[in-house]
Amino acid sequence: MQKTLRLLATGGATVALVLTAVGCGGGTVGETNDGKKAGDATAGAEITVDTAQGKVSLDKPAVKVVTLEWTYAEELVAVGLPPVGNADNKGYGTWITAKGAALPAQVADVGNRNEPSLEKIKALRPDLIVIDNERSKASLKQLRDIAPVLSFTYTTKPQLATMKKNFTELAKAVGKEDKAAEVNARIDAKAADLKSRLDKAGKGGLTYSLAQGFTANGAASIRMLTDDAIAPQVLNLAGLKNGWKGQSDAWGMTTVGIEGLTQVDKDATFLYVAADNDNPFTGDLAGNAVWKGLSFVKNDKALPLDPGTWLFGGPLSAQHILDETGKALKV
Secondary structure, eight states: HHHHHHHTSSSSSTOOOOOOOOOOOOOOOBBOTTTTTTTTTTTOOOOOEEEEEEEEEEEEESSSSSSSHHHHHHHHHHHHOOOOOEEEEHHHHHHOSSTTOOOOOOEEEOOSSSOOOOHHHHTTTOEEEEEETTTGGGHHHHHHSSSEEEOOOOSSSSSSHHEEEEEHHHHHHHHHHHHHHHHHHHHHHHHHHHHHHHHHOOTTTOEEEEEEEEETTEEEEEEEOOSSSHHHHHHTTTEEEOOOOOOTTTTEEEOOOOOGGGSTHHHHHHHHOTHHHHHHHTTTTOOEEEEHHSSHHTTOOOOOOOEEEEEEHHHHHHHHHHHHHHHTTTO
């Protein structure tokens, strides 16, 4: 299942899952927004970072960072220190579309996330490489020969707390821990704001379900997100209640076909993400009798979110999920 998700996340429009990330800050690579070199304030102090591969020590904050997973590229953008190199910039730019998320043009593309170019990474002379522990584990030794490596696991429960912790550790490595705390705090602030608006609109405590839809092997495939996934954990901060109780995989998802949607809570508002050119909900399923008979369809409560809503991203993606949900619910 985990392999399938990763393949979909690196695929083209017909099979890709939506990906979203939000950025805040857009300084030159290797510099903060005020033009100072990253890490100046804490230069000379040894840093110890907790990772999935144990503790990693750095003599000083890293400035030239290569990321082999979009989430960590997003997080570096969030603290104002974009990576010097990133795996699959085109995919990142296509699917991570939230405000401020764009990578600066000078960020080098180091190849596919599953098979990055070690030569391109080495040529950048990074002082830090950041990877997903599962995806890049096979290349760990070769990567360590280039630079220190921070390896993180995204799916450790609870995913929201894990994401915040990983983000904080990465920010520590680049001398931006205070900025990370500020960005993380915005998740709770946005959730509280959305809750207030929902309450005022008489929609407080609304039941929802959250889905990703795409076409696989010529048929609609739907990933329903359980409370084990990060996106529902973010929405639940706003007082919303997840109406999907299916069995969860490692990523917090249940993959179903059209018949599986009959198990969505009858009172739920169906929030979904699908690519513009691969949307089974407005395409192949639109004339399906089962689809048309679902309560949320009959009650006009099947609501799309921005196709660039990355449901497995970092703290800025979490904020984007809240923003898009507010728009969909018209509050």
